[in-house]
Amino acid sequence: MDKRVLTDKSELRKLVTSVGAVFLASVLFTACGGSSKKNEDVTPPVVLTPERDGHSVARMWNEVLLTAIRNDYARPTVHARNLFHISSAMFDAWSVYNPQAHGFLFGNEVAGFSCAADTINVPEDVLPQQELAISHAAYRIIQHRFKFSPGTFEIMEAADSLMQNLGFNIDDESLDYSQGSAAALGNYIADCYIQFGLQDGSNEQNDYANTSYQTVNPPLALSGGDPGNPNIVDWNRWQPLAINGFVDQAGNPIDDAPSFLGPEWGSVVPFSLSDNDKTEFTRDGFDYQVYHDPGMPPLIEGELSDEYKWGFSLVAIWSSHLDQNDGVLWDISPKNIGNISSFPNSFTEFNEFYKQIEGGDPSTGYALNPVTDQPYEEQLVPRGDYTRVLAEFWADGPESETPPGHWFVILNTVSDHELLEKRWAGKGDILGALEWDIKSYFAMGGTMHDSAVAAWGIKGRYDYIRPVSAIRAMAGGQSSDPALSSYHVNGLPLIENYIELVTESDPLAADNPENVGKIKMYAWKGPEHISNPVFAQAGVDWILAEKWWPYQRPTFVTPPFAGYVSGHSTYSRAAAELMTAMTGSAYFPGGMSEFEVKANEFLVFEEGPSVDMTLQWATYQDASDQCSLSRIWGGIHPPADDIPGRKIGAKIGTDSFEFVQSFFTE
Structure with missing residues (x-):
């Protein structure tokens, strides 16, 4: 596509x-x-x-x-x-x-x-x-x-x-x-x-300005500021980022510390969302409208404190997968990836769904393409290439139509496919181009709008922290062993080969003995190690945890709004459910959709990938699930943001399609 x-x-x-x-x-x-x-x-x-x-x-x-x-x-x-x-x-x-x-x-x-x-x-x-x-x-x-x-x-x-x-x-x-x-x-x-x-x-x-929302945390200075997150007030709440020369995802220069985009968006008139799905939460004199309330995310000092630490440390560990030279090859074809049958029902079950060390999810793949009745062809590529391509493909950066627009591009690609029969819901007469486009755009537009109203209503209500703020805050200590140095009950958990203490013999302490006892992590080294993204890449190595960066451009780092719940997960799952309903099939036309990626031409953040590859999806839901994982490898969301977004999106997509039907009397 x-x-x-x-x-x-x-x-x-x-x-x-x-x-x-x-x-x-x-x-x-x-x-x-x-x-x-x-x-x-x-x-x-x-x-x-x-x-x-x-x-x-x-x-x-x-x-x-x-x-x-x-x-x-x-x-x-x-x-x-x-x-x-x-x-x-x-x-x-x-x-x-x-x-x-x-x-x-x-x-x-x-x-x-x-x-x-x-x-x-x-x-x-x-x-x-x-x-x-x-x-x-x-x-x-x-x-x-x-x-x-x-x-x-x-x-x-x-x-x-x-x-x-x-x-x-x-x-x-x-x-x-x-x-x-x-x-x-x-x-x-x-x-x-x-x-x-x-x-x-x-x-x-x-100009869509906020009327009441106020952030509780001062900005985290990422350009010339102190390492770590020394000025954070609330480790559970969103924190703006201060970045010299901040550029939004469309390539436009913005204020160096942009404010929260859309925390009050839950108040916007929706398409199909029902008052039966809505709750109201009052904070600082403003009534936040929340549809499909997922409940409180894990908090640093709450009952789910361990899940909080596990989720953000998983983001750091998956950052180590962004290296084309780590020797790990993955089959990225539908033979191996996709076909997820269920999601965890509670945050305590997330560790059974996400593969913390290896990366990925419990995909089983498909034995056969149901359209051709032939096996999907295996496609082995370096994990470090695949994960970086995913992070950038779904990031919707410069010259992008943003996540909701991205799904209109996917819809148009499907509509153009020679094997698609434009029968509404897979039934009845084949529709002409105008009727198909009019109806499918109406449905997709309403679904994407409801996804934004629901996801951003939740973002405003819970005001949840992003990985760059949480990881740098926890980097001041380790929470695994009180007998070891740098112990702090809210610190990062130590995980062998991924999150450890700096020792006297450590290269990180060779010229900087003050680093002894600090927390280090094996992760993507960050944009300061990229001299020119056209021909250089940061790679993965041991870095101080207090200097961790998401896999993003240095002029952007993280979207300027709260994480919980993931907008990408909500948009994508809603669109996938809708596409399945509109076409009458869970599968892309022909049983697979593809996007060609050329070696050393596709990546923008740094050089790569090192090999040609083809992103492939058997079903609309497979594409949606891949989009969700891409945001973890990109350092934008922890798992806690992801699964609730997918579940809400699934509900929105189904309800929106049913509502659309009420406008047709045939």
Whole structure:
């Protein structure tokens, strides 16, 4: 699956130009007084549209939207909402002309907001009108939502080019569709979503700023600061990072100590989430809205203190897997990886699911590809290459469409597959490109939006610490043996060959005798050991635990929001459940999806990988599970953040699909 679908504007132009001519012909025919309505004397001409030839207009606008997200700030919550609102607006515009569907916002009241709808005459050939309304709806919302983006010029150039190639008038801003204008209808629907968005709890009018949240911990200085985490106040709570020249995951310079992104996002009006799934938690005078509350994560001095230490030490140990020269080879094919049947039910069972020393999970793989009825072919690669590729592939860094957008890319890749039969839920007639895209985008948009509302509501409520803060805080001591030096009840557990004490003969003490008795760990050495990421890599060795780094860029380190629960795990599992339901199969078309990785070309954080490889997934859930593990190898999440996110995502994906069905009456 190609993460770089249509990131280049020239490719976008090729796509729209290939269908623009025939679509423009149909628009001009109608504008010049033509009619496709049947009468007893005239047989209407066949009107060719993108529905019948090539990509649908909905797909074209989705590509423009993904381009817009790649050129905006890295805000997964905001973009999950953008993906939903624009996909839903396109669905509403399409459904006006379809008697077997009804809109989400158009003609309805949602959370107290009404979008009134008047009757519109529906022509016999509805496709040109649907696509005109869809285009105006998408265009107007993109124009509104991305007008202050750092890449607004590139965004609007892509949007304007698509409108031009489709033959539509960007200057037609009328909202009056009483005379049957599809363009005005699209503008009106867009205006409903824009007004809805200004009162949906997102605080869009103030650039999504927090209204109440305050962090309890001072920033951890990672650029020129003291080793360890000497100023942390609460080892259970989120801590901002102070990084000189901080750059967000979209490549945009941000404040050197960015604030928590979206701690109050649980208050945003969701798609399918129910009040029955919601609890409320008040802290510092603010009522945090929490859907699918997973309960308290492990705390450093609570009943699950050992699980807290185990989880964050596992992150440190998995950091040792980021070395292509460690001699460990893994079969990364579906023959060996994937097919997880269940998750642990409590934090005390996590050590039975995650392989603390070796890495990975209890995957069993698959004996046969169910589509070809042939065995999956073994693929042996160095573990240190595979883990680094995973960490970067799923990280959604520069030029990325963020995690919710990433799943739209996956959806588009699946939709383009020659073996996919576009039968909704795997049943009934094969749908045309437009109907399939409209319905699947509506479903995926709502699912990704609900995932953001749920995950970030939990993040705000629990305000949980990230690995870089926890590991550096615990690095001041060891909690395994009171008889040994540097004992501290809240210190790191000693684990032979991975977390040990520095001795007098240790190389770490050769020029620095003050390091004797400190905690060391065998881990990725960090970005300061990379002279140039194009041709150098840090490698793995013994380092002082107080200097531990996640496998990330030095200008980023960790996302600026709490860890619990993992957004990647929630988004991905929800999307996987939805893809399974929409396609009627747990498997990718053909029984496997692939992504090619070239040696010494793919990695950005450092040189590598050392070999070519192909990331492979048999099922949508396998891809989701791999995404979840990638965040541990990347040093972003401990296991405690992961499994609750997967479980919540599974529930959201199932509920969202059931809710989507209520908008179809066929």
